[in-house]
Amino acid sequence: MVDLLLGLQWGDEGKGKIVDVLTKEYDIIARFQGGPNAGHTLEFDGIKHVLHTIPSGIFHKNAINIVGNGVVIDPVIFKKELDNLKKFNINIVSKLLISRKAHLILPTHRLLDAASEASKGKAKIGSTLKGIGPTYMDKTGRNGMRVGDLEFDDWKTKYRALADKHEAMIDFYNVEIEYNLAELESEFCEAVETLKKLTFIDSEEYIFKAQAEGKKILAEGAQGSLLDIDFGTYPFVTSSNTTAAGACTGLGVAPNKIEKVLGIFKAYTTRVGSGPFPTELFDEDGATMGRVGNEFGATTGRPRRCGWLDLVALKYAVQINGVTELMMMKADVLSGFKTIKVCTAYDYKGQKIQHLPYNIESEYVTPIYTELKGWAKDLTKLTTAEELPPALNDYIAFLEEHLQVPIKIVSVGPDRLQTIRR
Numbered sequence: 001m002v003d004l005l006l007g008l009q010w011g012d013e014g015k016g017k018i019v020d021v022l023t024k025e026y027d028i029i030a031r032f033q034g035g036p037n038a039g040h041t042l043e044f045d046g047i048k049h050v051l052h053t054i055p056s057g058i059f060h061k062n063a064i065n066i067v068g069n070g071v072v073i074d075p076v077i078f079k080k081e082l083d084n085l086k087k088f089n090i091n092i093v094s095k096l097l098i099s100r101k102a103h104l105i106l107p108t109h110r111l112l113d114a115a116s117e118a119s120k121g122k123a124k125i126g127s128t129l130k131g132i133g134p135t136y137m138d139k140t141g142r143n144g145m146r147v148g149d150l151e152f153d154d155w156k157t158k159y160r161a162l163a164d165k166h167e168a169m170i171d172f173y174n175v176e177i178e179y180n181l182a183e184l185e186s187e188f189c190e191a192v193e194t195l196k197k198l199t200f201i202d203s204e205e206y207i208f209k210a211q212a213e214g215k216k217i218l219a220e221g222a223q224g225s226l227l228d229i230d231f232g233t234y235p236f237v238t239s240s241n242t243t244a245a246g247a248c249t250g251l252g253v254a255p256n257k258i259e260k261v262l263g264i265f266k267a268y269t270t271r272v273g274s275g276p277f278p279t280e281l282f283d284e285d286g287a288t289m290g291r292v293g294n295e296f297g298a299t300t301g302r303p304r305r306c307g308w309l310d311l312v313a314l315k316y317a318v319q320i321n322g323v324t325e326l327m328m329m330k331a332d333v334l335s336g337f338k339t340i341k342v343c344t345a346y347d348y349k350g351q352k353i354q355h356l357p358y359n360i361e362s363e364y365v366t367p368i369y370t371e372l373k374g375w376a377k378d379l380t381k382l383t384t385a386e387e388l389p390p391a392l393n394d395y396i397a398f399l400e401e402h403l404q405v406p407i408k409i410v411s412v413g414p415d416r417l418q419t420i421r422r
């Protein structure tokens with residue numbers, strides 16, 4: 001039995017927190033796509049942790065954590081993550097397993113990402129510059145290097161051929177980027193040696209066996225549905241399938257083995273990087289969301305753009321993923337707003353529509369809002385659904401009615417304990 005946990009917006013919905021909260025109910029937590037472009041934050045016992053590639057179940061003794069074949073791994077960032085975990089006494093070799101089929105991010109992939117972005121000027125994607133796009137390009141172009149290659153003595157020959165090709169490609173972009181490849185390569189090789197001390201597995205086989213033994217598996221998504229390479233706001237997306245299908249290809253889970261699809265969203269909307277965002281606010285309300293919600297990227301530190309909840313986009317994500325249960329995060333951030341707005345339709349070239357059109361740039365789309373009453377109550381100390389203020393219950397009921405999926409968790413703060421079940 002496999003459950004999926006997916007971000008339904010433009011990422012940073014709070015996936016790390018919820019995976020950590022749910023891990024005690026699972027035997028295995030498995031990341032299935034993305035790479036160190038992700039920043040998943042967990043908070044407990046007064047400490048904040050940010051994970052990039054390592055699954056968010058790593059702090060629990062009961063669970064095995066798998067980095068699946070769909071993930072792209074930068075050994076250098078991975079090593080830093082491992083270093084940060086050292087003081088927590090986790091048995092990494094037995095608890096963290098890595099798919100041999102996961103692709104490797106080379107230093108030159110990062111440089112190519114930077115060169116590609118620099119060449120685009122104002123049209124840049126706003127990538128996290130972690131080399132994600134170029135690495136997935138090499139994967140689908142059938143040129144990539146995989147974790148399993150590191151088990152063979154000739155991996156450096158493979159590495160050299162690919163890195164040399166990348167260098168020529170960087171020249172092709174004809175942009176100014178400064179780098180010292182020798183330094184980057186020595187850092188990479190050192191990190192590879194650390195990576196090689198970990199346990200590499202045929203993860204699809206491991207997951208088949210676990211399923212046969214009745215183990216409970218939670219697949220942890222990265223990014224969000226609107227950053228999906230097929231269904232997101234292309235080209236302002238990431239380079240993997242962040243939606244439910246990505247768990248099938250990124251882990252080897254058959255579609256008929258998926259049970260629950262847990263969809264996670266913020267009570268409002270945020271986005272980092274470029275691209276259309278119909279409900280984006282440029283006023284005091286948006287600034288308040290950013291300030292109260294501490295909306296800065298966990299990977300890049302960039303301020304996140306903020307706006308009201310977009311139900312047109314959220315419904316689209318619910319449909320694409322087949323979401324069976326919803327989790328609403330950061331409800332506490334909306335406390336104090338007199339009125340809460342929700343986008344329930346778009347004015348698209350003068351016509352009222354309720355689906356996501358091909359183009360959602362602001363010159364085509366204006367959000368149409370429904371206004372609901374806000375609440376003043378501080379939610380951060382609440383522990384039960386009975387304590388939620390009536391106006392928040394009305395907000396939840398409105399969303400459930402619109403989306404036709406129950407909201408099972410309401411999150412009221414970053415800590416593990418600030419989680420209310422309904």
Ligand code: GDP
Pocket residue numbers: 007011012013014015016017038039040041042043292293297298329330331332333411412413414415
């Ligand atoms: P992820 O990428 O989906 O794991 O999300 P991030 O970790 O990038 O961003 C979510 C941010 O919101 C983190 O700083 C979390 O600590 C924080 N957070 C999560 N849930 C809540 C919540 O309910 N309320 C508040 N105020 N912060 C939250």
Ligand code: IMO
Pocket residue numbers: 007010011012013034037038039040125126127128129130131132133221222223224227236237238239272273274298
């Ligand atoms: P988590 O898992 C938010 C965004 C980048 C950029 C676009 C492409 O923490 O939710 P990339 O580096 O993938 O080529 O960048 O996608 N992006 C994210 N935004 N959360 C993330 O991950 C993101 N990962 C990538 O800002 O707009």
Ligand code: MG
Pocket residue numbers: 011012013038039040041298299
């Ligand atoms: Mg994040």
